[in-house]
Amino acid sequence: MLRSVNVLTVILMLTLSGCGGGDASGDKRTVKTVPASGVLTLDDKPFGPIHIDLLPIQKQGDNVRTAKANVNADGxxxxxxxxxxxxxxxGNYRVVLGNMGENFMDPxxxxxxxxxxxxxxxxxxxxxxxxxxxGDTGAGSLLDMNLKKAK
Structure with a gap:
């Protein structure tokens, strides 16, 4: 009998630990977001399709969140x-390019x-x-990790 009570207690604790203010997927929304959209250009021309990640530059405690988007062909x-x-x-973000192309396989x-x-x-x-x-705009080039900041 005591063993049954312990098992039920553990099940109840595990069930309740999932509750607590998260969104539908269980993630806690610790950072307030605002609607954000726009256009990506490369050398003054609309650029896409590609995946971009925006990495926060200024950390706000543990509330650091990456923003991301799939960019359309028109940028x-x-x-x-x-x-x-x-x-x-x-806030301010550093832009990181992901794979690009229709199947997102090209570098x-x-x-x-x-x-x-x-x-x-x-x-x-x-x-x-x-x-x-x-001076390289080719889709076959690799991302150089030692890049200078754009002016």
Whole structure:
């Protein structure tokens, strides 16, 4: 009898530990996001399709969240943090390119280190301006990890 009570107690504790203010997927939303979308360009031309990650530059305690987006062929994107297209936390980010192409299998082009700011109120006019590193705009080039910041 005592063993049954212990097993039920453990099951109840495990069940209740999943509750507590998270979203539908169980993630706790620790950072407030704002709607954020815009256009990605490479050497002054719309660029895509590609996946981008925005890594926060200024850490806000444990509330650091990466924003991400799949960029369309015309360079347009909508950022998401917890879910697809749910926005991003206001702040400054470093832009990181992921795989590109229709099947996202091609390597990204080599670009200069780029930063972008998501304003406090969000918006749909965020511009991410990429510049080729070493004059290389080919999709077959590899991302150079020792890049200089774009001006």
């Amino acid at each position: 347009t994107f909508v950022l998401g943090t917890y879910e697809e297209e749910d926005g991003a936390a206001p 990204p082009p080599a670009v200069q280190d780029t930063q972008v700011m998501v304003p406090e109120g969000g918006g749909d006019s965020i511009k991410i301006v990429l510049k080729s590193a070493k």
